[in-house]
Amino acid sequence: xxxxxxxxxxxxxxxxxxxxxxxxxxxxxxxxxxxxxxxxxxxxxxxxxxxxxxxxxxxxxxxxxxxxxxxxxxxxxxxxxxxxxxxxxxxxxxxxxxxxxxxxxxxxxxxxxxxxxxxxxxxxxxxxxxxxxxxxxxxxxxxxxxxxxxxxxxxxxxxxxxxxxxxxxxxxxxxxxxxxxxxxxxxxxxxxxxxxxxxxxxxxxxxxxxxxxxxxxxxxxxxxxxxxxxxxxxxxxxxxxxxxxxxxxxxxxxxxxxxxxxxxxxxxxxxxxxxxxxxxxxxxxxxxxxxxxxxxxxxxxxxxxxxxxxxxxxxxxxxxxxxxxxxxxxxxxxxxxxxxxxxxxxxxxxxxxxxxxxxxxxxxxxxxxxxxxxxxxxxxxxxxxxxxxxxxxxxxxxxxxxxxxxxxxxxxxxxxxxxxxxxxxxxxxxxxxxxxxxxxxxxxxxxxx
Amino acid sequence: xxxxxxxxxxxxxxxxxxxxxxxxxxxxxxxxxxxxxxxxxxxxxxxxxxxxxxxxxxxxxxxxxxxxxxxxxxxxxxxxxxxxxxxxxxxxxxxxxxxxxxxxxxxxxxxxxxxxxxxxxxxxxxxxxxxxxxxxxxxxxxxxxxxxxxxxxxxxxxxxxxxxxxxxxxxxxxxxxxxxxxxxxxxxxxxxxxxxxxxxxxxxxxxxxxxxxxxxxxxxxxxxxxxxxxxxxxxxxxxxxxxxxxxxxxxxxxxxxxxxxxxxxxxxxxxxxxxxxxxxxxxxxxxxxxxxxxxxxxxxxxxxxxxxxxxxxxxxxxxxxxxxxxxxxxxxxxxxxxxxxxxxxxxxxxxxxxxxxxxxxxxxxxxxxxxxxxxxxxxxxxxxxxxxxxxxxxxxxxxxxxxxxxxxxxxxxxxxxxxxxxxxxxxxxxxxxxxxxxxxxxxxxxxxx
Numbered sequence: 001x002x003x004x005x006x007x008x009x010x011x012x013x014x015x016x017x018x019x020x021x022x023x024x025x026x027x028x029x030x031x032x033x034x035x036x037x038x039x040x041x042x043x044x045x046x047x048x049x050x051x052x053x054x055x056x057x058x059x060x061x062x063x064x065x066x067x068x069x070x071x072x073x074x075x076x077x078x079x080x081x082x083x084x085x086x087x088x089x090x091x092x093x094x095x096x097x098x099x100x101x102x103x104x105x106x107x108x109x110x111x112x113x114x115x116x117x118x119x120x121x122x123x124x125x126x127x128x129x130x131x132x133x134x135x136x137x138x139x140x141x142x143x144x145x146x147x148x149x150x151x152x153x154x155x156x157x158x159x160x161x162x163x164x165x166x167x168x169x170x171x172x173x174x175x176x177x178x179x180x181x182x183x184x185x186x187x188x189x190x191x192x193x194x195x196x197x198x199x200x201x202x203x204x205x206x207x208x209x210x211x212x213x214x215x216x217x218x219x220x221x222x223x224x225x226x227x228x229x230x231x232x233x234x235x236x237x238x239x240x241x242x243x244x245x246x247x248x249x250x251x252x253x254x255x256x257x258x259x260x261x262x263x264x265x266x267x268x269x270x271x272x273x274x275x276x277x278x279x280x281x282x283x284x285x286x287x288x289x290x291x292x293x294x295x296x297x298x299x300x301x302x303x304x305x306x307x308x309x310x311x312x313x314x315x316x317x318x319x320x321x322x323x324x325x326x327x328x329x330x331x332x333x334x335x336x337x338x339x340x341x342x343x344x345x346x347x348x349x350x351x352x353x354x355x356x357x358x359x360x361x362x363x364x365x366x367x368x369x370x371x372x373x374x375x376x377x378x379x380x381x382x383x384x385x386x387x388x389x390x391x392x393x394x395x396x397x398x399x400x401x402x403x404x405x406x407x408x409x410x411x412x413x414x415x416x417x418x419x420x421x422x423x424x425x426x427x428x429x430x431x432x433x434x435x436x437x438x439x440x441x442x443x444x445x446x447x448x449x
Numbered sequence: 450x451x452x453x454x455x456x457x458x459x460x461x462x463x464x465x466x467x468x469x470x471x472x473x474x475x476x477x478x479x480x481x482x483x484x485x486x487x488x489x490x491x492x493x494x495x496x497x498x499x500x501x502x503x504x505x506x507x508x509x510x511x512x513x514x515x516x517x518x519x520x521x522x523x524x525x526x527x528x529x530x531x532x533x534x535x536x537x538x539x540x541x542x543x544x545x546x547x548x549x550x551x552x553x554x555x556x557x558x559x560x561x562x563x564x565x566x567x568x569x570x571x572x573x574x575x576x577x578x579x580x581x582x583x584x585x586x587x588x589x590x591x592x593x594x595x596x597x598x599x600x601x602x603x604x605x606x607x608x609x610x611x612x613x614x615x616x617x618x619x620x621x622x623x624x625x626x627x628x629x630x631x632x633x634x635x636x637x638x639x640x641x642x643x644x645x646x647x648x649x650x651x652x653x654x655x656x657x658x659x660x661x662x663x664x665x666x667x668x669x670x671x672x673x674x675x676x677x678x679x680x681x682x683x684x685x686x687x688x689x690x691x692x693x694x695x696x697x698x699x700x701x702x703x704x705x706x707x708x709x710x711x712x713x714x715x716x717x718x719x720x721x722x723x724x725x726x727x728x729x730x731x732x733x734x735x736x737x738x739x740x741x742x743x744x745x746x747x748x749x750x751x752x753x754x755x756x757x758x759x760x761x762x763x764x765x766x767x768x769x770x771x772x773x774x775x776x777x778x779x780x781x782x783x784x785x786x787x788x789x790x791x792x793x794x795x796x797x798x799x800x801x802x803x804x805x806x807x808x809x810x811x812x813x814x815x816x817x818x819x820x821x822x823x824x825x826x827x828x829x830x831x832x833x834x835x836x837x838x839x840x841x842x843x844x845x846x847x848x849x850x851x852x853x854x855x856x857x858x859x860x861x862x863x864x865x866x867x868x869x870x871x872x873x874x875x876x877x878x879x880x881x882x883x884x885x886x887x888x889x890x891x892x893x894x895x896x897x898x
Contacts, residue, residue, distance in 0.1 A: 024799070074785070097796065101750070102785040159751030164828060165861030168882075208754065234751065239767055240758035246787045247750030273755045274883035301550070301696030302608030302683065305657065306722045309689035318688055336523070336551040338695045347546065350473070379613060412614030433617075434723035 001185075001193035003091035004125055005134045005175065007066035009038040010141075011058050011089070013080055014072035017046045024143040025050075026069060026095070033148070034138030040065065058083045067091045069131060069141050074098045074105075077127070078112050085120045093141055094127035100181045100249025101128050110183050110249070117184040128248065129180030130160035133173060136199050150174055152201035153280055154194035156187060158208045158248045170204050171277035181249045188215050195223035202284050204276055205231045209250025210258070217265045224266040228283040232270040233258050268444050275440070278432060282441040285427045286406035289372040289445045293319035295365035296342035297358070298377035299349060303410070303435060304342030307375055310439035315446075318342070319371045325364040332357055342377075354378070355394050362395060366402040373442045376409040376429070392422045399428035406430075406445050408438040450634075450642035452540035453574060454583045454624065456515035458487040459590075460507050460538070462529055463521035466495045473592040474499075475518060475544070482597070483587030489514065507532045516540045518580060518590050523547045523554075526576070527561050534569045542590055543576035549630045549698025550577050559632050559698070566633040577697065578629030579609035582622060585648050599623055601650035602729055603643035605636060607657045607697045618681075619653050620726035630698045637664050644672035651733050653725055654680045658699025659707070666714045673715040677732040681719040682707050717893050724889070727881060731890040734876045735855035738821040738894045742768035744814035745791035746807070747826040748798060752859070752884060753791030756824055759888035764895075767791070768820045774813040781806055791826075803827070804843050811844060815851040822891050825858040825878070841871045848877035855879075855894050857887040 012027050019025045027041055027050055040063075041049040044056040055061050058068060058080070068089050070080055074096060084092050099110040110127065117124045125131060131141030135150045144164045149172040155162055156177050166173045175197070177190040187210055194200050203223070210216055220229055235241040235252030244252040263269050268279055294316050298304040308318060318341045326339050332348035333339060343365070348357040358378070365371050399407065407429045411419055420431040432438040461476050468474045476490055476499055489512075490498040493505040504510050507517060507529070517538050519529055523545060533541050548559040559576065566573045574580060580590030584599045593613045598621040604611055605626050615622045624646070626639040636659055643649050652672070659665055669678055684690040684701030693701040712718050717728055743765050747753040757767060767790045775788050781797035782788060792814070797806035807827070814820050825844075848856065856878045860868055869880040881887040 022802075098783065098785045102787055106785055157751075159749060161749040161751050161861060165749075165752075168861045168865075206751065208751065234754045234758060236758045237761035239761055240754050243750070243754045243757050243767075243791060246789065247754055247793075272759070272883065272885040273752075274885055300608060300610040300614075301692070302606075302610050302655065302657065303614075303722075305683045305689050305692045305696055308692050309683060309685045310721070312686035312688055318692075334547065336547045336555055338551055340695065342692060344696075353471075412610060412617045416617075434721065436721040436723055 001177070001189060003066045003123075004093070004132050004177070005193070006137055006139070007037060007091070009040070009064060009066050010035070011040040011042055011061060011065045011068040013042040013058060013068055013070045014076075015041045015043055015049055016071075017043065017049055019050055026071060026141060026143045029143055029145065030140065033140050033146075036138070038063070058087050058089070061087070065089050067093065069093045069095060071095045071143075074109055077109060078116070081113060081116050081122065081124070085116065085122050089122065091123050091125075093125045093129060093131040095129060095131065095141070095143070097128045099127045099183070101247055107249070110181060114183045124184040125177070126180040127183060129178040130163050131178060133163055133176035135174050147172070152199060153284070154197060154200035154203045155205070156190040156194065156203065157206035158182070158250070159206065162206050169206070169273070169276050170280055172280070175200060182211065186211055188212050188219055191216065191219055191223060191229075195219070195226070201227055202280060203227060203229045204280055205229065207231060207233045208235055208244040208248045209252050211250070213253075213261070217261050220262065220267055221265040229267040230270060230276060230279045230283070231262055231267050232273070232276055233262070278437050278441050279444055281424075281430055282408075282444055285424075285430055286408070286445055287404055288447045289406060289442070290447055291372040292316045292446060293370055293372045294375060294442060295319050295321060295325075295368065295371045295373075296375045296377065297361045297365065298342045298344055299346045299379060300377060300412075301342070301344050303377045303412070304344060307377065307410070307435040307439055308342065310436045311442075314440050314443035316373075316439065316443050319368070321365065322368045322370055325368045328364040329361050332360060359394050359398055362398050362407070363402070366398065366405055371405065373405055373445065374407045375438050375442065376407060377435075378409065378411055379413045392419065396423070396426045396428055399426070403428065406442060408432055408442050410435050410438045450626070450638060452515045453542070453581050453626070454642070455586055455588070456486060456540070458489070458513060458515050459484070460489040460491055460510060460514045460517040462491040462507060462517055462519045463525075464490045464492055464498055465520075466492065466498055468499055475520060475590060475592045478592055478594065479589065482589050482595075485587070486515075487512070507536050507538070510536065514538050516542065518542045518544060520544045520592075523558055526558060527565070530562060530565050530571065530573070534565065534571050538571065540572050540574075542574045542578060542580040544578060544580065544590070544592070546577045548576045548632070550696055556698070559630060563632045573633035574626070575629040576632060578627040579612050580627060582612055582625035584623050596621070601648060602733070603646060603649035603652045604654070605639040605643065605652065606655035607631070607699070608655065611655050618655070618722070618725050619729055621729070624649060631660065635660055637661050637668055640665065640668055640672060640678075644668070644675070650676055651729060652676060652678045653729055654678065656680055656682045657684055657693040657697045658701050660699070662702075662710070666710050669711065669716055670714040678716040679719060679725060679728045679732065680711055680716050681722070681725055682711070727886050727890050728893055730873075730879055731857075731893055734873075734879055735857070735894055736853055737896045738855060738891070739896055740821040741765045741895060742819055742821045743824060743891060744768050744770060744774075744817065744820040744822075745824045745826065746810045746814065747791045747793055748795045748828060749826060749861075750791070750793050752826045752861070753793060756826065756859070756884040756888055757791065759885045760891075763889050763892035765822075765888065765892050768817070770814065771817045771819055774817045777813040778810050781809060808843050808847055811847050811856070812851070815847065815854055820854065822854055822894065823856045824887050824891065825856060826884075827858065827860055828862045841868065845872070845875045845877055848875070852877065855891060857881055857891050859884050859887045
C-alpha cells in the first residue's frame, strides 16, 4: 500500500484537458491538495495539461512511476493495464464505474483485470473508486474536493461518499482507502497497512462485501489489541444486500454471521449511518471503563430518566453511589431532596451556582470507587451564570486531576455548539447531541480484554 | 385551561425582590416575554417589585385575578391555596419542587392540595412545574427564558426541560403545558384543550406517568383523527421507571402496555430522545402516504444501500418503479448502467448536471403510480454546480406541480445547513441529518385510517 499512499511520482492516464469547477479533474485536485511529487499527465490528444507536458501513453514516460491512476472508458482498461505492466508500474488505481457494479460485460473485464494482477504482480485498487487520501503528506487521487484534517483516523470504504461526506459519516479522516469493487486490493491489505501505520490511532471501515473473511477476522482480532476498529457493515436486509451487488459488485453475505464474527473479533460494530462520528470521537478521546457502572449528574430529573432508559438498553447501569458522594452533594441540597443516581443537582445549582455545584458533584463521582463512567447533563449558554461554558475551565481542571474515567455530556438550550467546541478542545469531556448517543457512546468504552 | 393559557390578570405569589440575571424572577421574565395583562406581585416583605406596588397577600388585591402563580416554600402552599380559594381565584400554578417528587412530608402536602382542588373547585397545575407557555399571546409563567416561535405545535410535558430545551427536543413550541407532578390538572385536561385549539396543528407529549389511562387513550383516539399526537413515554426500563417516581412522583406503569395502548389509539410513539424534532417537522410539513413503497434517488450507491436497510427496518420497502420511470432516467445514463431502485443518477449528473438529472428523476418518481414516497440523497454545497442549493428552486417547483407525495432528503458534504434552510422554507422537501432518520420519518406518514 505504500506506493498508493506515499508515491513520489504519479501517472494520470486518461486525464481530461478540461479543468475548473465541475470538470472533476484529478490532476487539478491533486495539485490543489498539495502533492509535491512528479505528475505525468497521459492523454494522446493533448500536448499540455495544466502547464505540464502530456504523454501519449505510459510507455513514453522514461522516468520511474510509483502509481498510475486510470480514468478511461472500461473497454480500454485492460490494454492500459498491460501498458502499465510493460512500464514496470506496480500500483494502479482504476477510478471508473461500469465493471462488476454494472453488467455482464463489466464483470468480464473486471475478471481479466484480476487475472493480470495475479499473474503480473501489479496491484490494483478499484475499479469504481476515488482511490486514496493521505492528509499526512497532502496526497489524494480523488476527483472531488475533500477536507484536509491531519487526524489519526484511518478510513477504509467501498464508496467515495465516505471521502466527500466525511463530515457526516466519520467527522474527520486523516488517511483513506476506497477499495471500490475490490478486484485485487481488498479490506485485508488496507487494514494491514493502517494497522501498522504509526500516524493512525483508530480505524473506521465501511463494508459492503468481504472476500477473504477468515483472513480479515483474524487480522482484525490482532490489530484491535493495538487500536480500535469500527465497522459499518451495510446490506443488513435482503433488499439492502441485493442493492450492494449492483453497487460494488460484491456479495453482502449473511449479515448476522458477519456481525457475530466481527463482534467476536473485538471490533465496534455499528448499526446506523449516524453512529460512526460519535464512535470515533469517543474511542479516540475518552479512556476505557473497567465496569459498566455509570453516574449521571443532571439539572433535570426528566433527562435523568431518559438517560437511565438509554443506559440500560446498551448494557450499562446506574452506579450505586458511595455514601461519601451522596453526602458531598447533600450538603449543597435542601433537606427534602431525595439524592441518588441520577444525581439531581438543580436545587444545589440554584443555591450555589453552576461552577460550585457541578465541580463538587463531578469530583465526587470521579473519586467514587463504584463509578466507571459519567454522564453530565446541563444547560447550554443562555443565562451566562448558569451555563456550562462559564465553568468549562473549572470542570476541565477537575478532569485534569482525575482523568482516568470517561465523561460524556449532553447539553440543552440554545447554542450548545459554542460549549462543545470549548470542552472538546481539551479532549477530556465529549459532548453528544442526544442522550441516546451519549449512553451508547459510553457503552463502547467497556474493556473487551 | 383557558384561564391558564390566556389570563388577563395574574397574581405572582411569593415573587422575589431580586431581579436581573440569575435571579429566575417569573415577573421579570413575564414582562420581558410581552404579557400585556395585569400583574399583581404578592410579597409581604416588599412595597414594590419591578416598579409595581406589591401586596402582602392575595386577599388584599381588590381586583379579579384569573391566575395565581405560587413560588413559595412547600409548608406555606396549602395556606396560600386557601387564600386563593377565598379570593375566588379559579386557576393556580404551583412552581416549587419538594412534593410527591420528594419525601413523605411532600407527598402529604400534595395530597392536601389535591383535596382542596376537588372540594373547592380551584384548578391546580403542578406542583414542580414551569407552568405554561403561549407564544400566540406572548404569555409564559416560566422563570427561565424560552424561545418565542408562533408555530402550530402544542407541547404537554412533565418537565421544564422541554420548555428550556425546546430546540433539542421538539425543535419549536407554539404553546406548552408543563403538568409537573400533575396533582390536579393532568394529561387529559391538557390534551383536551390543545385538541380543540385552532392554533395548534400537532401535539407533542413527554409523559412519565399517567393517572387516568382509559380516559386518556379514548381522548387521544378521538383527537388523533384531527391532528397528529406524538408521545415520548419515558421510564421504559425498570431503573428508568424507578427514577420517574423520584422526579415527578408519578408511577411510570408498565411501558409495554402503555406502548400498545398508545399505538392502538393511533399516536406516533417515540423510542429515543432525539426523535421528537423530526417527528414534528415530518408530520407538520409532509403529506401522508397511502402505501409503503419508497423511491430512492441517489448520487451514491453506498448511501442507497444504507437507506434500503433503514427503510426495511421501519416497515417500508423499495417501490418497483414503472418502466416509464426507468426509461426517463435511462435516457440520461450510460448503457452499462443498471437502473432500478435505488435510482443511481450519478452518471446522469456527471453528464447533464444536477439540475437536469435531478428534476427528471424526481418528476418521474413523483408521477410513478407505484411510488408512495421519495428519499433524495445528494451532495451539499461544495462545488456550486453540483450542489442541491443551486437546484433547490428547480426541485421546489417540481414539488409545486406534484405535491401529494412526501419527499425526504439527506445531504452529505460540508455545510448542509444552508441548503436545509432554503429547502425547508418552502415546506415541501424536508432534510434529515441521517439516512436512518429520513427513513424513520417517512414511516410516520403511513395512513393509519
